[in-house]
Amino acid sequence: MASIPKKVAERLVSGIKKYQPILTAAKARDVGEADTVTIIKDILTDVFGYDKYTELTSEVAIRGTYCDLAIKIDGAIRMLIEIKAIGIELKDQHVKQAIDYASNQGIDWVILTNGISWRVYHLIFSKPIDQDLIVNIDFLNLNARNENDLDLLYLWCKEGWQRSVLDEYKTQKQALSRFFIGAMLQTTPVLEIIRRELRRISPDVRIDLDQLKDVLLNEVIKREVIEGEKADEAKKKITRAATKALRSVATDEVPKESES
Numbered sequence: 001m002a003s004i005p006k007k008v009a010e011r012l013v014s015g016i017k018k019y020q021p022i023l024t025a026a027k028a029r030d031v032g033e034a035d036t037v038t039i040i041k042d043i044l045t046d047v048f049g050y051d052k053y054t055e056l057t058s059e060v061a062i063r064g065t066y067c068d069l070a071i072k073i074d075g076a077i078r079m080l081i082e083i084k085a086i087g088i089e090l091k092d093q094h095v096k097q098a099i100d101y102a103s104n105q106g107i108d109w110v111i112l113t114n115g116i117s118w119r120v121y122h123l124i125f126s127k128p129i130d131q132d133l134i135v136n137i138d139f140l141n142l143n144a145r146n147e148n149d150l151d152l153l154y155l156w157c158k159e160g161w162q163r164s165v166l167d168e169y170k171t172q173k174q175a176l177s178r179f180f181i182g183a184m185l186q187t188t189p190v191l192e193i194i195r196r197e198l199r200r201i202s203p204d205v206r207i208d209l210d211q212l213k214d215v216l217l218n219e220v221i222k223r224e225v226i227e228g229e230k231a232d233e234a235k236k237k238i239t240r241a242a243t244k245a246l247r248s249v250a251t252d253e254v255p256k257e258s259e260s
Contacts, residue, residue, distance in 0.1 A: 004154045008049065012153050015047030016144040023116050023139060026086050033085040036115050037068060040083055043115070043139075044071070049158040060101075067098055073161060079109040086115045095121060095131075103129040109166070111156070116140055120156060122170050130230075134170050182225035183235045185216055 004012070019039075026039060037058075045052045050071060060070040060077060069081040082098040084090060095112040102110050103123055110131070112119040120135035135152060142149045154160040155169055184190055188209065195207045217226060 004150060005159060008154065008157060008159050009150055011049065012047060012150050012157070013144045015043065016139075016142050016149075016153075019043055019047065020140055020142070023086070027116065030087045031085065033083060036086045037083050039086075039115050040069070040081070040113060044069075047153065048156065055158070067101065071161075073158070077105070077107055078161065079111060079156070080107060081111045081113065084112070084114045088114055090114055090117050090119060092131075092133075095119070099123060099129065099131055109156075120166070124230075132170070132174070134166070134173060182221050183237075185221065186213060186226070186235075191216075 019042075022039065026035065031039075041052055041056060044050045044056055050056055055072050057070050057072055058068060060067045060080070067080050068083040070077050071079040071081065080098045080102050082095045084094055088094075090112055092112075095110055098110045098112075099121065102108070103125065108123050110121045110123065112121065116139050118135070118137050118139060119133055121131040122134050124130040124132060135155060137149075137152055142153070144150075155166045160166060191209050191212050195209060195212055198207055198212075199205070
């Protein structure tokens, strides 16, 4: 992840220290959604660096109603925010309306928050529309001296957004997902490496790649990891990457025309 600029890091540290007691007090009073929205606007401004008057808006219509908040950068909606009262436990179903609208408008990112819990979702434009939970933090448990906590907040700061760190983090997280690793284990190069290592242990045993793959699929990898849309998408990404790599190698191996 890109390093956090010093001024931004100082703002994050100050924001954590300022808003943790405010959120604790608000939760104790069990404030309603309207007051929660007010606190979140202040957090988005003081912690995340967005201009309250030009980059935060509640005037984005969703099927005749309005979403709680949206973040605008350079005049375009970049992220929708669904807000619940501070005392409500967040669930994925709470963000459905915002995700439906975001998908229709081609918006990739949606936040669900009650001020304390913050969930950042990335949309998957499949049929039906799906979403990945990329970040899930508890603001009250953040440590202002912990670099990892600051890194997580930086992901959707204005400065982090402008440097695409949230997209980079999403890509890294997807690469380490169980679906991606499960798909990778099924590829021929990985199976050949496993077979080679098994032969070192049992040199007299004949190990067929198909047999090895069958064991992985039926006895090692969980069924939920290798079936379904997320598993299929992981396989497609690996296939595309392998095809691209082969094309690159083929291009490099084409002999250059001799100079006249």
